[in-house]
Amino acid sequence: MEYLLTACIWLPLGGALILVLLPSEREGLARELALTMAGVQLLMTIAIGARFDAAVSGVQFVARREWIPALGISFHIGVDGLSLPFVGLVALLGFAGLLASRPRAEGMKGVSIAVLTAMGALTGCFVSLDLFLFYTFFEFAPLPLFFLIGIRGGTSRIYAAVRFLFYAASGSFPVLIAILYLADFRRLAVGTLGFGLEELVGLPLPLETQQWLLLAFFVGFAVRGALVPLHTWLAEAEGRAPVAGAVLLAGGWLSLGGYGLLRFCPYLFPDAFLHFRLYFFGLALCGLSYSAILILVQRNRRGLIACFSICQMGLVLLGISSLQLAGMQGSGLLLLSHGLIAAALLLLVDMLERRERDGDERVKGWALPSRPVLSVCLLIAVAAAVAFPGLSGFAGLLPVVLGGYEAFGFIALVSGFGIYLLAVGLLPLLANGSGGAVERSTEPADLHWREGVAVLPLLLCIVCIGLFPRPLESAFEEPFSQVLTRIDSAEEREEVEHLEDGGEEEKDGVTESETPSLGEG
Known part of the structure; x- marks a missing residue:
């Protein structure tokens, strides 16, 4: 069944490439094809959920292929009880957003391409078990959302889209630095590079090192989750995006920020x-x-x-x-x-x-x-x-x-x-x-x-x-x-x-009290 999980990533991404080849005037057909692909992804997610065994501990539907063996990077995906619901959430939101969009609205082809691309990238984030693979999707996901916010032009839309992308990129950079440091620390500890989540858990990191690594991860996920004070991009981006983009932004993008805080920060x-x-x-x-x-x-x-x-x-x-x-x-x-x-x-x-x-x-x-x-x-x-x-x-x-x-x-x-x-x-x-x-409305x-x-x-x-x-x-x-x-x-x-610090202080105190002063006998 692992092929279904892989298909949940590549079906929407491949579908977006197919839609690029359609003539620009075929807006309605582009939406229908995108809606079909989103519906198939939703059905595949339901099938994965139906076969998921909650009584089994650990990750299920695991698929692993070597990607860059020299660097220890692999295409390693799977789901557990935490990630599976969010995979389903992304599929449901993408399908609902496309279905609720006007069938022949201006720019619908571009919206459909961006929605499918965002669905594939967000799904990849939730199922990745290799941190470099996770970061690849993590960095790629803002691009279709940037397009969705800025689609159909207008100064305010472009400003909101650029602001969103700036925040996203600013949050991504600390995460990249932290991931690379973890992989290099593992290389120094065991002799080989590796980016797998379980390979990086339990490294003997000093507290000071853990602190700056945690803050780097936290900033990246806090930006995506719109945590105060890194939230100022949210209202404008959400207000300017078409409904399909706004749904994925509020439901999928923010969920990715919270998921990162839950999955990585206290665990690593x-x-x-x-x-x-x-x-x-x-x-x-x-x-x-x-x-x-x-x-x-x-x-x-x-x-x-x-x-x-x-x-x-x-x-x-x-x-x-x-x-x-x-x-x-x-x-x-x-x-x-x-x-x-x-x-x-x-x-x-x-x-x-x-x-x-x-x-x-x-x-x-x-x-x-x-x-x-x-x-x-x-x-x-x-x-x-x-x-x-x-x-x-x-x-x-x-x-x-x-x-x-x-x-x-x-x-x-x-x-x-x-x-x-x-x-x-x-x-x-x-x-x-x-x-x-109800005035001036055809609905x-x-x-x-x-x-x-x-x-x-x-x-x-x-x-x-x-x-x-x-x-x-x-x-x-x-x-x-x-x-x-x-x-x-x-x-x-x-x-x-x-306890050790307290024992040393007590020992030092006893030693000082037993040491005679210079004025004594």
Whole structure:
């Protein structure tokens, strides 16, 4: 079955190359072909999920081929309980974004090519087990997203796209330096170069070295995850991209940042992570506080969704920094939930914008009878965003808060449930987005079947995760248990060092007290 996982990378990338050969005037055909390929990738992901054995520990569907043997680089991929849900998320978001796009919109060929390319690159990031291969996809993924943000021209779009690419490149460079250093350290330790994740785990890195390597990884993933204060690119990029690009940006790109923090930072550098955990916790609190204030003054619809994303990524960091199994499981759930919720909100907002164009992106009134399905869908998505019980947002929030409380006390409890301040900020999506006159619009008042097929699977996943979170928690348990085992070992080393330092100080004190002074006999 490993060929299916390989196909999930190369099918969309190959499909993008095929679309390049189509005449530029065949916009509709390009979209249909891209939609077919995205649908096939989604079906392959479902097949992988159906054959995935949660009772088996370790990585499954492993495929490995030598790539650059002289440097120890290989095409090494596989999935475990942590990476598989995000592979499915990327496939679902790409399919939904293409399906919700206007069939014959201007520039649809370019959008289709970029979406397929982004799907392949993001999938490659989530399944890579070789850090050089991971970095290759990690560096390649911003390029199609850059194109999606800047497509169809315009000064503001180009500015947003260039700003996004600058942030992405700035975050990638420290990660590259850290990966190369790790590989070279392994060469000095064992005599051969290697970039495999398991080959680089457990290297006898000094604490000071771990610290700067951890910070290099953290900066790279914090930029992708839009963590405060590295978030300023998000609202503009998300607001300028077409809906298919915005969905992948908010649901896939931000998830990659959180996934990197979960997968690599505490696993590769446990001693340094213990040292910095309080700083990470403080950064999470800053992100939560900032997003709660910002959302109260935000009026742009996509800006509201960007504020929601910033808040969610702060909560993800809170759960990771707790270094508790519940907190880390909650971070994984919250990250997956955020991708689904943000994508659903963006799709629904785009559907509203098509129906109610008034120039300032705001809609007046509430008219549930005129479009009941659209209004109910929006209500479910907003309820999930504010962590309403029974929906995926709450299923991720609760273990994050409990893990944070166990690690940091009452302040984590208060800050975690501060997400309910988002309810006030997100109300404009309901008050301004569920009614109003349908003027100057060719769209039907309620959901078209194509729009329903795009958004309803997202909402179904949101409800199912909220009601039945246990399967995902079980899938996350084994990868995070490995991380916490390394954290426990780091804590033991830290305790031994403290005892040794204390013993030396006590010995020095005894020696000094027993040494006679010059004035004595």
